[in-house]
Amino acid sequence: MSTNSQKPVLIIGGSGVVGSLAAKTLRQLQPALPITIGGRDLARAEAVARELGNADAARVDLGRPDLGQPGSRAYSAIVMFVKDDTLNSLRYAQTQGAAYLGISTALFEVAPEVAYFIHQPTRSAVLMASNWLAGAATLSTLHFARAFQSLDAIEITAVLDEQDVGGPAALVDLERQTKAAPSSLVLEQGRWRWAEAASSARTVRGVDGHALHAQPYSLLDPASLAAATEAKSVRFDVSVGMSSSRRRGEPFSTEFIIELEGVLEDGTRARVRHEVTHPRGQAPVTAMGVAVAVERLLGLSGGAPAAPGLYLPETLIAPEYLVQRLQESGVRFSRV
Incomplete structure (x- = not known):
């Protein structure tokens, strides 16, 4: 396990319907990985964190450049389950050198994220996973x-x-x-x-x-x-x-x-x-897509941690690995 992966993964929106299921799926795949559930409602986030174990909660303010996090906090990855119109979450990940995963940006909305990456291409691994059900x-x-x-x-x-x-x-x-x-x-x-x-x-x-x-x-x-x-x-x-x-x-x-x-x-x-x-x-499928993506970004499966760069799901994740995980989660594949 890499040193960076010892830092918690901050899941913003992790107390929501799909975000909480993704956190639980990630916990199943990686029992030792620290997780922080981030959101506006601290009580809801704390409830999810208690259920996960080896997790805590944080109140997140997307209107602030530091997301309302104390300067002492450091994260290995920022995972977004809400649309951040400010993109402070991406800037914060770049400041920390943390990996960044977003799943809510439509094709016609990618320009700001791409521009932020181009201006700081050596800071973070940025995975744009706004494909159907997180890839x-x-x-x-x-x-x-x-x-x-x-x-x-x-x-x-x-x-x-x-x-x-x-x-x-x-x-x-x-x-x-x-x-x-x-x-x-x-x-x-x-x-x-x-x-x-x-x-x-x-x-x-x-x-x-x-x-x-x-x-x-x-x-x-x-x-x-x-x-x-x-x-x-x-x-x-x-x-x-x-x-x-x-x-x-x-x-x-x-x-x-x-x-x-x-x-x-x-x-x-x-x-x-x-x-x-x-x-x-769709929730368990999206949850597995996100969990596998976090694993790959942090080097917990499929190779070394992703180097700073701009990625799509297929450039990082082996298709057969995700298909295997999807089948384990209950997805049925049939050829007609």
Whole structure:
């Protein structure tokens, strides 16, 4: 274990619905790692910390450059489960030389984070993990893409059950991302274009055969996958409504469908569909994505601690490792 990893990981928003589950998942993977639960409500943060063990709580003020933390505090990583409009959290991580992980920045919002990194490129490892479910869709796609020698098209459709939006912070993210940009970036036949949501919507067959209305959504997945695979066409769509499990009268699930088209390793052309589901919704999938990312940033799995740099999930995390962890957490993968 590296010296830096002995410092606590500060999880801002760690007492929320997904943040607290991520903290518990990280604790399961790394029993000895110190964790600080940060938030505005100190009592809620302390309750989560007590449940975790080897953890404490801190009141965080994103309006202050020091986040309201005493000068004696030092952290190995800052993990964000809320959108920080000030980006004081990133500046604070850079000041400390701590790793930084954000999951709430839409594709059209990345410029400030990139600029802050460019101005201090030797300070921190900055992981932009605002892919669907903290990289779960992108890394699963890359895992399945290894069956191809070349890819022409990647199409991902995520199903977000309207009862599975998450806590208040997640709802704010969804509303901001859908209202702030009426168009989403897609790659079509080698050309990037902004696709207007209504005119670019499509109908997709769900995991239960039900027809889903899906439209483009501006997360980082298309950019990640285009760079990693050289596919000519990449799009990411989301369908908000009822998951297949809830249509059966069961609790909501999270689902995403990966469709890959290209030339397989044996030289034949094919279009392959993979369905990925979790019966308890998006929270445990996001939690595992974040926990694995923190492990990797700190060098607790998969290699040495990440050097200062600007990263996407697929540039740090081995797809097969995350897929393994997702399966252990209850994610079901099936090829159709």
